[in-house]
Amino acid sequence: MSGGLFSLEGCTVILTGGCGQLGRQFTRALLGHGARVAILDEAAGDEAAVAAGFGEISEHPDLLFVPADVTDRSSIERALQQVEQRWGPPQGLINNAALDSPPSAPVSENGPFETYPEGSWNRVMDVNVGGVLRCCQVVGGRMAECGGGSIVNIGSIYGLVSPDQGLYTHMATDEGPFVKPVAYAASKSALLNLTRYLATYWGAKNVRVNTLTFGGVFNGQDEQFVEGYTARVPLGRMANEDDYNGAIIFLMSRASAYMTGSNMVMDGGWTAW
16 A cells, blocks of 8 residues: 555455445545445445435445345355456455344344344344454455455444443333343454454464444434433544544554554443443
8 A cells, every 4th residue: 555654545445334324434434545445235236225325426436336245155255256356356354244133123122131032143143243254254364365454343332341221221112121132242242352363363464453343323313312322421422423434544554554453442432431
């Protein structure tokens, strides 16, 4: 990578889950610093949705949309082949694709831990941990063969500390209490040691692997939740959707050339109390 300390000129970055709220922000930031960006997402084949989500940059010459399923290794392998046919081997991988149970999920998913469905657990873990594993095996393995690169695994404060269930009690219904489910927290916690494992495994191959841990992002949540959440944040607000772009550029660029096996926490101070 040439240019300034934060330049990504000549760098091809694969971004999973790139069609989501944060993925769109990461894409704009990466392109703005000179990267070529390949978005791997099941929604990437929906041209109307892509156009609506990305607007004028959807036709950017350094942006590639590749429909892919992170729960299917062969799908990731085909996606990598498509990226390489256009730009050659990648130098960056951002594992952003993830599942969580929204408030609108079936009551069984947002109910007591004692009855949390094993099927829901398996589905979340297959995407949030298994998907990262597969992408690292396929894309990270390719980077190790080709001289190095940077992998960023997107974590969560709920991978560091337990959810504050008091933030969710007002979401209870006549069917029962609302409980923030266990699978998302467990999956994000698992990424921390997967990151450390891969950092030591690929260190000699010049593949850096770090976790980037986020706090909550405002996305139209109900007022009571937002008030309760922000009361616990020293900065007094939820994250804006573009607050994490700088960290993404830092971890992808040579500015972080001596950083691997680390967890970079950006949570407004949530875990500082």
